[in-house]
Amino acid sequence: MESTQKPRVLLKLNAQFIAIAHTVCASSAFLAALFIGYSLHYYKIVKNEYYGYPDEWFPSVSATIGDRYPERSVFQILIALTAGPRFLLLFFSYIRLYKSNSILPKLGLISGIIRTITCGGWVYITSTDDHDFHDIFMILYIVLTIPWTVSVVKLTPPRTSLKRLRTFTAYTFFAMLVPLIYLFIQHKVHRVKGAYSY
Numbered sequence: 001m002e003s004t005q006k007p008r009v010l011l012k013l014n015a016q017f018i019a020i021a022h023t024v025c026a027s028s029a030f031l032a033a034l035f036i037g038y039s040l041h042y043y044k045i046v047k048n049e050y051y052g053y054p055d056e057w058f059p060s061v062s063a064t065i066g067d068r069y070p071e072r073s074v075f076q077i078l079i080a081l082t083a084g085p086r087f088l089l090l091f092f093s094y095i096r097l098y099k100s101n102s103i104l105p106k107l108g109l110i111s112g113i114i115r116t117i118t119c120g121g122w123v124y125i126t127s128t129d130d131h132d133f134h135d136i137f138m139i140l141y142i143v144l145t146i147p148w149t150v151s152v153v154k155l156t157p158p159r160t161s162l163k164r165l166r167t168f169t170a171y172t173f174f175a176m177l178v179p180l181i182y183l184f185i186q187h188k189v190h191r192v193k194g195a196y197s198y
Helices: 016-045 061-066 071-080 083-097 104-124 131-155 161-188
Strands: none
Touching (some): 016 071, 061 071, 071 104, 083 104, 083 131
16 A cells, blocks of 8 residues: 655755855865964965065965964864865755756766865875875866866856856856966966965
């Protein structure tokens, strides 16, 4: 005999809160490390291999999150909290954007998972620990952002504000790589004062 009762809902959650939790965890991790670093080690974290204060006045992300205690520990604890919401976002995005006749959902999920792991690589292996591995993970993270972003944007329903926002965010991210690479070359190759801070 079949039951006519509807299944009981045990938990109902607006997925928007997962995205908010991810953003809060990630931004608070960096901002807390930056605040602690500025408070305790300002002159040390703005110094790079060529210049220090006053030529360099803003620390690199690596110096902020990985060079000193206690900011390194605070950052790593808070960023670890980001992993749960991040993986939930990946899986819910896969379910929400799934199309049986497209390879894009699987490409987005796989590149998103590997991208998240490479993020852990450059976060937990700092440039001070191993400069080469730190850079390799960072480059892989940026490269994997391409299939992840393209998949998510293409799978988003057309002519929606979400599609416009995701497209704008994607273009902005990739456009920002141009000045970033330019300034990195200015710092690393031409040794221009202040290039790292900018």
